[in-house]
Amino acid sequence: MIAPEATADVAIIGGGLMGCSAAFFLAQRGLSVLLLETDKVGRQASGTNFGNVRRQGRPIFQLPLANRASRIWRQASELLGSDVEYLQNGHIRVCFRDRPENVGKMEEYAAQAREEGLDLELLSGNMLREKFPWLGPDVLAGSHSALDGHANPRLAAPAFARAAMKLGAQVVEDTKIVHAAKVGEDFVLEAEDGRRFRAPTLLVTAGAWAGKIVSQFGEPVKLTPRAPTMSVTEPVPYSILPAVGVMTPDEVETVYFRQVARGNIVLGGSLRAPSYPDEYRAYVMPENTMTQFQHLRRLAPALARLQVIRVWSGIEGYTDDALPVMGASDTVSGLFYAFGFSGSGFQIGPGVGETMAEIIATGTTDIPIEQYAIRRFREGG
């Protein structure tokens, strides 16, 4: 038998934002950590998403987790020792004129969110346009969350990984785990090239790739790999402070944008494309870029004159109910999950990492996570 190449208190499979932040908070708690990543940390969904640090619009029961994450984002640069370009300039969620029924939903949501400590200011279209003159006449009303914002996804997960390394975590990139099993007291993980890793605790944060691993532990979860449609414009003078998104039941209309301090405007949303986790590729479908432009022009007509210089996508794992799997395994002790964030994981990411570290280190957390239990996907359950 080949001797394990590395051991630790906790092994983590998947170096996205969840895995990297969990590694950081576990290391901060004094545990030894082994973070295993197939490619490079933070390269897929964590590195290619829009960068919304947005609480509003999340399920009300998710707000305690989102609030926890918010606190981490606010101090991220000091905590991590590198700038993740977090800008707390607010988030606006608007609805279009042809969907007036959403105004009532926004009011209802704001009332519930206030109970959870998230203050939202509801504004009419005219009030919004007075404050944010780039919003178009199609905007009927909106909800402004002053203490939300946005950050740079390309930098966030790698910054958590580097900070974890400074605290002693081992971050192993280019290492694809093909076999995971519990042997005696330990999880034994085997990489594609035969290297082995061993730890008594395992956290699976493998995003769209998690399905293959969890099925090895008898807890299959159906994950649909999808690819978001992202674009970025040429740099223009910095003038749009908040991130802006559309509330709508129709995916094609779900567009959003934010301006980074350098001036580029990041555009996201509209239809998502299929993606290919096995080939590690996601492609932007040109027709989705076009519907994205179309609805962005409704949202903010002034964007129309700007040039898009690059589009991209990444691989996101969607569960059937669009809620993540988070918490302990239902069948194997020492095994924990945090995956399937269904295109909504960036803001809560650091909160997920801290919460998982807390659960692993102490066995409990005050953050409500029962809605995310893997047992909801059990056959007949």
Next chain:
Amino acid sequence: MTGRFRRLDVTDRAPVRLTVDGSEITALEGDTLMVAMLSSGLALRSAEFGPERRAGFCLMGACQDCWVRDTQGNALRACSTVVENGQSISTQPMTADWSVAP
């Protein structure tokens, strides 16, 4: 004011008048906007991430260094746009509401 570019030949073309930063300049029919502007001026725009003025680079539509805006805010790639009578171009950075200085 002398410009950056020097005309060497084919100067017997009809004049075209346009304004750059509010001042009228005369170009020749068939000029690209870039040649029109750099025959009487030194630059097309300011760099976003450096102190320097920029005057284009590749002249074949690849480098994207020569984008300018007309005063309506339309983006024009100066090396591949043919100059037109009455054009009004700004070489100044857009203002924060993305309008263009006249």
Next chain:
Amino acid sequence: MSEKVVIVGAGPAGVRAAEALVRAGLRPIVIDEGTRSGGQIYRRQPEGFKRPYETLYGSEARRARSVHETFDALRPDIDYRPETLVWNVAEGHVWAARAGETEAIAYDRLIVCSGATDRLAPVPGWQLAGCYSLGGSQVALKAQACSIGGEVVFMGTGPLLYYVASQYVKAGANVAAVLDTSPFAGRVKALPKLTEQPDLLWQGMKLTFGLKRAGVTVLSGVTPVEISGDSEIGVSGVTVRTASGTLSRFACDAVAMGWHLRPETQIADLARASFSFDLRTRQWLPEIDGDGRALVPGLYLAGDGAKILGARSAEVTGELAAIAALADMGHAIDKDRRRHLRAMRARYVRFAEGLAEAFPWPHQFVADTADSTVVCRCEGVTAGTLRASVSEAFATETNRAKSFSRVGMGRCQGRYCGNASAEIVSALRGEPVECSGRLRGQAPVKPIPVATARTDA
């Protein structure tokens, strides 16, 4: 029903591909960014400019005229889309944009003749106004009858350096110096391969003598030190270290720089062509067979966009790609003609190998780029910031370094910094340059406005 063939590019490769398809009875769609056909090397002057072919294209006048006249004669038999940008390729469609509108054009066969741009090395001060790509300086003269300045320094390497400098002298421009980073000895060593095209070799020698006779300083084996100048006024001089080690400064108000060419491979990349590293030129090239077939069925690549072999060869590889497409569609083809074209291509390949030896990419100079030098002109990112992405953020290859440092993330999508970025990253990591990866192509191939709307949906 006949298959739909789309040709991208109307330079020498695209024109000869279209000609071969029309001859076989097809009506290809030819999409080209230019206002007029001809591509870059055989770029046509605007309507109304009446300079003779000999003035514009020198020794290549006959070839240029033939390419232009062939295309003009093809016009009734092709679906020509000028001033049209192919900005993405997906699922058997090219996405073509013109004047703020776009449509998805279906194809069964796609022949990409996307040409090349100059390959650039970062030199301190190259972001200043008045510094142009070598090809750009030629476009100014050829298409607009202008010099890029009152006093021009040509710096870089390759035959185009001497060719454009000579055209400038002939047109009456002031050429301050021609500064070649390649040592003269390398050219002598490459002579056997260069004799594959004896007339080109002879012309090259004539050009150098001609420049010297005109009183132009011509130096070989120089190391660029600095392009000096002022952020308002622009370029005011070029300093190099000569082969003998002394510093030499040339006053000028314009610099034309280029180190041979790099292929425009974005469309091939978006069409999912595979790539391999070409050690001789230290560039990534799309993988094709000898006739231009990519590994993706239905995709053919020709001209300098597939491999830098020059404009003469582009006519050959364009026709070869069309013949390959015709053969794959089941048309009868002229095998003698194909054999002849393949033999010609082989000679151009050998000649290009000679050029790469005679005028090498100065990779060590690039790897040594000072930390304060701007590598990425679009984003104003220095070599120091690029290196920090490796040494502090642990980037292991250029895509990752791009993600952390923004080198290659700007408007030009790495066209003018990608080669240098790979050299700097790999040198710092102590790895061969091919280990530093290839900047992946991302749509749009060139910027498109958010105003862009579909006309076909």
